[in-house]
Amino acid sequence: MSTSRRGLLAGAAVTPLLWTPPGASAAPPRGVHLVYGADARRTMTISWATPGSVARPEVEVGRDRGLGMSVPVRSTGSRRTGTVYHHATVRGLEPGTRYRYRITHRGGALRTGTFTTAPARPVPFRFAAFGDMGVNAAAAAHVALMNKQQPDLAFVVGDLCYADSSGGTGAGGPQTQDFATWDRWLRQIEPSARTTPWMTTVGNHEMEAGNGELGYDGYLDRFRLPGNGVQGAPVTYSFTWSNVGFVALDGNDASSEIDRNNGYLGAAQDRWLDRRLRELRADPDVDFLVVGFHNCVYCTNLVHGSDGGIRARWEPIFDRHGVDLVVNGHNHCYERSHPMRAGAPVVEAGRGAVVDSRRGTTYLTAGGAGQAVYPTGGLPLSYVTDEDGLRIPEATTYASVVENTHSLAFLDVTPRSAGRPATMRLTALATDGTRIDRVTLRRG
Template identity: 35%
Template sequence: MSVNPRGETPDVGVPAALARDMTVAEQHEWITGFLRRHRVSRRTALRGGAGALAALGMAGAPWAQQSRALAAEAPVAVIGRHLSFGADPTTAMAIAGELTAKPGARPIGVDLGTDTGYGRSLPVEIRPLQSLVPQGDGSIRGAEQWFVHADATGLRPGHRYHYRFRMPDGSVTPDASFRTAPVRGDREPFTFTAFADQGVSIDPPDGQKGFKDKYKPTDTRRTPAPSDAMVARIASDEPAFHLLAGDICYADPTGNGKQIKNFAPEEAPEEFNNFDPTVWTAYFGAIERSAASTPWMFATGNHDMEALYDGNTAPGGANHGYGGHLARLDLPGNGPSSCPSVYSFTHGTVGVVSVDANDLSEEIPTNAGYSGGAQLRWLETTLAGFRKDPGVDFVVAFFHHCAFATSGSHASDAGVRKALAPLFDKYRVDLAVQGHNHQYERTNPIRGGRSTVQAADRSTVRPAHDGTTYICVGSGGRPSYTWQKGETDRFRGHTGPDSGTEVTSFLAGRDDAKTLEKVDWSQSRYLGYAYLRCEVVPGRPGGVSYLRVRAITDAGHEIDRVELARDVPRHGAAATSSGWTTHPPTGLSVPGTVPA
């Protein structure tokens, strides 16, 4: 009797006749042994082809359509450098990149210092990642990638450091620098940025056209490559950090976390997802101009569930489809142990929390409930801690599926709203950054599911009394969606029809259920490409702190703005190193005064 029932054998690339009598672990062991005996280079394996296997007598097997031809030897280099805050953002920074080839026996290092004299050498960790992607024609496309990581610890808060990778042959990467977060409660102004649903604006390296962005002929407001334009804007802003609210690179363009079998350039059948691991290489290369010097902090979305690395089963196994992220990404890791993309950090007077909405979604339930409630218990404890901290003025949450949004595609997720809105009401979360819907949309402040005030463009909102402002900024580069029937754009400079703040939308639930609802909170809407530039302006004790949230298009135009204001307690708040500096709503800096 076979181990797997008929028709239920996970397809991870082992010949079907063998796989029937193997567990998933045994199949992985078989594949590892096969690759060890028959080396496959990343460069050639992605093209497939049975020529090299003919000598092994395997060319006739459909699962064996891969090549053993080795790429020409070349010096190992680091590409796609990217940073992430460590568990303590004031003293630790994770430095990462991808190697262009398998490293040899000689070590790779990172030089670190407060100037370009460096002076400190960091050890690195090499994380290999093998991706064996079953194809619709029965072949396998294999990729070997090597990711290099270094942990810079023992750093000083609020200080700038320089670093470079040092290769075995003595070559080095260009110098890059970063700044650690200041001590919690530090009252110097700073800026952070945010968007979601980015993807890449170039064809994937292996040329599979099914992964290429498909922009509509009516998509006239975009720059030629929106994703690249977004990165250029972020790099120009030089923010303290950047938030990406899920759907990072779209290596899985299908996005429902199902078993992977690649049918590109065609869409995968309903029971499978397409997947190309080399899209990650293109992605890291595209964001390096910013991410090499600014920490990019990721939440996970539905397109980030990559079942290939967790037994190629759906739901995504032990790591819920996040196994590949463990090789590619460094996240703070201070959330629940079962939730790798759930974490929090503090930068000055702002507490930030990353939520995994895949655990909460009803619309795409592949990973729904995987934490067994651990995420929400952790989230409540974390939000309560932020609100008790006199040094934290603003609390920002970022996550993928929307609790409050309208669109013709996903709109609001019933499970996410049910889980998060009561907690955000209870702990007075100031700003919720969302993605999933490919659009920009800002709500009025919401409490109890409804608007509390009308917050038009350039308004000031008092979150402690008015509620949470939810912004969908899934406008980071992927092709834009459409609004509900009768719903229109609504932003500064828009001269077309205005359907107002009250529109008909829906709550997305299980089994494609859509519950219609009349909403009163859709304040600003834009179907082009935009990101958030968030300017934090702390006040002194007894004064007012401001968080100015600006929507900036890929062409650099501000189309919407809202200012969040919070009173600062008279006791317990910290000063800046240079004395008190407050910024009234005019934007002028007035030392030693309290804004009106």
């Protein structure tokens, strides 16, 4: 697909339908969720929804109950729903600081919450990683598990709510769409997302038919992302938290399996990825590089298998810069690879292993966050979808741990210190909190 199409879409993908509130509503704010800005130490966006337009939406922020700072609010509608989404971006914050906030509008009940900015210097922290959630009992249980584990942030790799069940194919038309599902999902995650930033990106189910040329308009109506990624692709971004550089990609641009948006950025995403990883690796405070996107680079599950288009474009870049961990979803299961380099495992890393992540990249499929589990993984033979869309059989020697179950991954990161390497311990927990996997990545 030509670069000219990318230029044509650059504005259309991000232009919101601005909503001028004509009156007051007694409905309280709901679906409150947080997103870091490009500088996670100093910027936070607070977002929420109301069932209709409201008068004088406002956010106040401060370090104590006195609050003291009023933040401008942008409000937008979205296709085929009367819900209005509100976003307030708070800038000039202090690193490593806990803030209170209060959301109000005229005639409506207020909502309050807290958040903490990223630290100025590397400190130990925890983040969650997962995708493929939906609105269901397992997903709700995972929100409770999040609150119990108390991560500092969540890295969510697409297929968030399934408002368009066609999965980017457009098959079935409007009958496959229920955009009110977004509101149900935002209310479901609010117990976690109102205090813990959820850093999300798109999966194939965010390619919603009728929601803009790329299908992302509905997602972008509801999330205000850091905005420092590929030009023309606001769903891409990066940020640093403590000693970890996070990079969020649009896997739909590179996918061979579901090719609706394949190639819409030309080579721009690849060039940006290469440059951003080089910059992060040169940062003396960054130990680990974590990249997230939806489609699987390595997965044995027979429903979607592995995506050869992404392998061909991005695996050499991951190898070049020594990416430590790649987080994917798409297949509804848990799966972890051995450390990989140049398409082959370089060392065995079973449960409980401690591995030097400088030797190879670990690929994690964490797609068990709520949707129906795919019980078809872990076999000696699976397939990769090549760049022509053909399913090519391949041996699954890359796979270390395969669990066909609902689960979330939690990663405990410790910066390097005198005489001790930096570590990132991955623990996968089933819905009831049972541990199904553990591995420690070490660098330095």
